[in-house]
Amino acid sequence: MVVGHGMVGARFAEEVRRRDPDGERVSLTVLGAEAHPAYNRVLLSTVLAGGLTAPMVALPAAEGVTVHPGVAATALDRSARVVHDTAGAEHPYDELVLATGCRAWLPPVDGLAGADGAPAPGVSLFRDLDDCARILDVAEPGARIAVVGGGLLGVEAARGLAGRGVAVTLVHPRTHLMERQLDAGAGEVLAGALRGLGVDVRCGVGAKAWAPETGLDCDDGTRIAADAVVVAAGVRAETGLAAGAGLAVDRGILVNDRLATDDGRVHAIGDCAQHPAAAAGLVQSGWEQAAVLADLLTGADPAARYRGTRPVTRLKAAGIDLAALGDVADGDEQLHVSDPRRGRYGLLALRDDRVVGAIMMGLPDAAAAVIGLFDSGAPAPSDRLALLLGRALPGEPAAAGDPGRLPGTAVVCRCNTVTKNALVAAWREGARELDALSRRTRAATGCGSCRDAVCGIRDWLEHADPSRESAA
Ligand SMILES: Cc1cc2nc3c(=O)[nH]c(=O)nc-3n(C[C@H](O)[C@H](O)[C@H](O)COP(=O)(O)OP(=O)(O)OC[C@H]3O[C@@H](n4cnc5c(N)ncnc54)[C@H](O)[C@@H]3O)c2cc1C
Numbered sequence: 001m002v003v004g005h006g007m008v009g010a011r012f013a014e015e016v017r018r019r020d021p022d023g024e025r026v027s028l029t030v031l032g033a034e035a036h037p038a039y040n041r042v043l044l045s046t047v048l049a050g051g052l053t054a055p056m057v058a059l060p061a062a063e064g065v066t067v068h069p070g071v072a073a074t075a076l077d078r079s080a081r082v083v084h085d086t087a088g089a090e091h092p093y094d095e096l097v098l099a100t101g102c103r104a105w106l107p108p109v110d111g112l113a114g115a116d117g118a119p120a121p122g123v124s125l126f127r128d129l130d131d132c133a134r135i136l137d138v139a140e141p142g143a144r145i146a147v148v149g150g151g152l153l154g155v156e157a158a159r160g161l162a163g164r165g166v167a168v169t170l171v172h173p174r175t176h177l178m179e180r181q182l183d184a185g186a187g188e189v190l191a192g193a194l195r196g197l198g199v200d201v202r203c204g205v206g207a208k209a210w211a212p213e214t215g216l217d218c219d220d221g222t223r224i225a226a227d228a229v230v231v232a233a234g235v236r237a238e239t240g241l242a243a244g245a246g247l248a249v250d251r252g253i254l255v256n257d258r259l260a261t262d263d264g265r266v267h268a269i270g271d272c273a274q275h276p277a278a279a280a281g282l283v284q285s286g287w288e289q290a291a292v293l294a295d296l297l298t299g300a301d302p303a304a305r306y307r308g309t310r311p312v313t314r315l316k317a318a319g320i321d322l323a324a325l326g327d328v329a330d331g332d333e334q335l336h337v338s339d340p341r342r343g344r345y346g347l348l349a350l351r352d353d354r355v356v357g358a359i360m361m362g363l364p365d366a367a368a369a370v371i372g373l374f375d376s377g378a379p380a381p382s383d384r385l386a387l388l389l390g391r392a393l394p395g396e397p398a399a400a401g402d403p404g405r406l407p408g409t410a411v412v413c414r415c416n417t418v419t420k421n422a423l424v425a426a427w428r429e430g431a432r433e434l435d436a437l438s439r440r441t442r443a444a445t446g447c448g449s450c451r452d453a454v455c456g457i458r459d460w461l462e463h464a465d466p467s468r469e470s471a472a
Contacts, residue, residue: 001093003073005032008270008286009099013062015294028065033072042447049160076245102235102271111210122212138228141165146216146226150177154232159317162198173206181324186359189345257305259293277308285309314449323367326357353379366390372410403460415446
């Protein structure tokens with residue numbers, strides 16, 4: 001029994017069916033509160049920006065799984081091992097998987113919420129397809145929209161709306177944008193890049209009150225004339241069901257390396273789960289957890305354990321190439337380059353010669369090489385500056401522009417942990433186009449930021465692979 005048919009619940013069902021195609025070991029029932037079939041939430045930013053439409057982000061449906069869309073679980077009775085739902089039905093289970101994700105948070109600002117606590121007229125959150133449709137209803141060229149919150153989602157929303165010809169003002173209460181991932185210097189360069197793309201960025205400014213007739217009042221005394229507000233002020237894990245059933249909950253539902261809660265028959269994965277070594281709010285962690293739990297619950301690998309995910313965040317905003325990874329601590333060896341006029345910024349942090357953190361903006365080749373070192377844990381080249389600037393060094397890790405020199409173990413698609421070797425193997429088995437490579441390996445089906453890299457490897461193989469004649 002699975003509660004939640006989002007990115008991780010749907011992936012878990014697919015992982016189970018990969019290991020148990022005929023349902024001989026595991027019979028699956030899934031409740032999904034949203035009325036839509038499962039879709040790729042990560043790509044909503046691209047839908048908002050106009051690069052994709054809603055039907056294009058649907059996720060493949062796993063066969064042999066009973067899904068109840070538009071039905072939410074309302075209560076969990078652990079002693080009877082039964083889940084109750086909004087349709088009045090009861091679902092008995094042997095093992096229960098909670099994949100209830102997060103909900104967007106509406107801050108306590110006057111006028112943002114209606115009497116029922118839901119967003120007031122003119123206000124949209126940015127979490128699901130319905131939010132996206134609501135925003136797109138008002139996102140006509142010339143419309144004025146205020147985006148509240150300058151984290152990853154707020155920045156992506158602001159950039160996407162500006163690209164549609166909307167007059168966007170982005171207000172962020174912190175001193176710089178994306179403060180969870182960026183230092184102040186990178187935040188400044190990002191703000192400059194956004195301004196260059198037409199977004200009015202105001203940092204250190206909080207929203208104070210909203211009224212459709214007058215606009216958004218801010219805590220610095222200014223008023224933003226806006227027709228609508230998009231709120232991207234953070235998320236909260238959806239833990240109500242677990243807490244109501246007496247399970248241990250902190251920021252999320254507490255789980256161990258077997259993805260079990262304090263009740264061994266109840267598991268939690270994805271954004272609703274809190275594992276000590278998982279990066280919160282990123283799909284890669286949830287998908288890795290789904291694979292481990294499928295190994296355990298189908299019996300495919302009883303020794304499988306989830307040990308954590310090292311976060312890499314990529315901004316999906318046309319015209320801005322930005323990746324942030326790992327952490328920087330006092331005492332780390334650090335290098336910085338800053339070139340604000342050209343929208344470039346680099347920070348590299350190393351410990352014992354290994355990359356432990358980086359911020360790379362406008363440096364795509366360097367970003368690929370640095371992420372490769374971060375993933376592999378290999379020692380960084382001695383010429384750190386050349387690495388930071390993306391210059392390939394003789395006998396040292398290659399830049400992204402040269403797929404031939406990329407090590408086979410390099411992870412090309414982070415969301416799905418697909419290596420160059422896996423892509424080469426799929427190619428040799430006959431997957432010749434991006435779609436076929438994606439179907440075979442899942443590369444480029446997550447945030448999509450590796451699409452160009454996958455195409456680069458395909459093009460390189462097209463010219464370089466001597467086995468292509470025999471495999472064609
Ligand atoms: C616009 C946007 C851009 C993003 N970009 C990135 C990115 O670039 N990289 C990245 O790694 N992550 C990104 N994320 C985050 C990513 O989408 C999440 O990490 C991922 O969706 C988590 O999957 P999940 O299944 O845990 O949660 P969700 O996808 O949120 O799914 C949870 C589902 O459970 C349902 N549910 C909740 N309660 C119940 C209940 N009681 N009964 C039944 N169903 C219930 C919900 O309705 C929802 O459909 C982005 C998110 C958004 C909104």
